[in-house]
Amino acid sequence: MSDIFLRAFGRAPAVEASAPGRVNLIGDHTDYAEGFCLPMPLDLETSVALAPAHAFRACSEGMGATLVFDPFGPPRGDWTDYIAGPLAELAKAGFDVPPVEVSVCSSVPSGAGLSSSAALEVATLRAMLALTGQTLPDGEVARLAQAGENNYCGVQCGILDQMASAVGRSAQALLLDCRTNTGRLVTVPPEFHFAIVHCGEPRRLADAAYNARRQATAEAARRLGLPALRDADAGALSVLADGEMLKRARHVVTENERVLAAASALEAADLGRFGALMNESHVSLARDFEVSTPALDRLVESALDAGAAGARLTGAGFGGCIVALFPPDISDWWPRVAAGNPAAWRVGDGA
Ligand code: GLA
Secondary structure (H helix, E strand, O other), X not given: OHHHHHHHHOOOOOEEEEEEEEEEEEOOOOHHHOOEEEEEEEEEEEEEEXXXXXXXXXXXXXXXXXXXXXXXOOOOOOOOHHHHHHHXXXXXXXXXXXXXXXXXXXXXXXXXXXXHHHXXXXXXXXXXXXXXXXXXXXXHHHHHHHHXXXXXXXXXXXXXXXXXXXXXXXXXXXXXXXXXXXXXXXXXXXXXXXXXXXXXXXXXXXXXXXXXXXXXXXXXXXHHOOOOHHHOOHHHHHHXXXXXXXXXXXXXXXXXXXXXXXXXXXXXXXXXXXXXXXXXXXXXXXXXXXOOOHHHHHHXXXXXXXXXXXXXXXXXXXXXXXXXXXXXXXXXXHHHXXXXXXXXXXXXOOO
């Protein structure tokens, strides 16, 4: 890590900090409706190294030239916005944000739905806090990281990714309540083995489609006279005459129920129940929320064919990854899942 900094800026960095990507086991498109999610941090992580400088400059492994950016100016429209945005929010919150040179190195694949953006945002904030000798609770780091992405990068994401990255703990699931911004760690039983597999297609047109989904759920809550869809009851949704809005709302309401049931299934080490909830989640994301793609659907099917107890797209959808749960007694599942899918990761069995 410090090698990249040394090569780019000709000296050693003053501080380094890191933050992980995450897989969301269940509970997608619920966070911005103040609902529930169940993410787990990954061993894949992003590291940020900093040193004080006269101007803000950043370089990233494999990203070519060093770029000048300015958290106090307009966004550049590239990856440096995910550094500048959180720093702008840190300054708005009254913290000291001096100019720095920054180097980034990451094993979190970008555009895969594994929160490479949040890992960069959280690692940036941690590095700046370490450099300036300031501290913030992890939950506040997550909140500033999200605000940076909302306000500077123009992506109206919820708090799922940033909380998972800042508050989550390795190899444990985090039952997140996105209304109170609090999480409860849930141990993943040793017999739960997860595989994450990329469908081969990057997320396309994701930001616009994502923001449209978010607006639809907010509008549904408004029509129901509720602060958020978190408060809606499945039986009361029929007043939403608009067919598309009804489907979007139904996904959020039923997904919240599935997350709570899945956390209980994890605690009870009930693999069959957890898998069934993952399958229901994928169907709901595909049919009601309409964020799946043919490639994601095919990959879910092939994981189930290989013996998975459940499989679903993970993250925003529109491309990226699926997550599948495999029982320990199917010894040949990994070669069958990984075959022909160079971008695949195993979680939960120490692999
Ligand atoms: C993206 C967003 C999150 C969340 C997921 C879908 O990862 O950044 O806030 O909405 O999509 O669950």
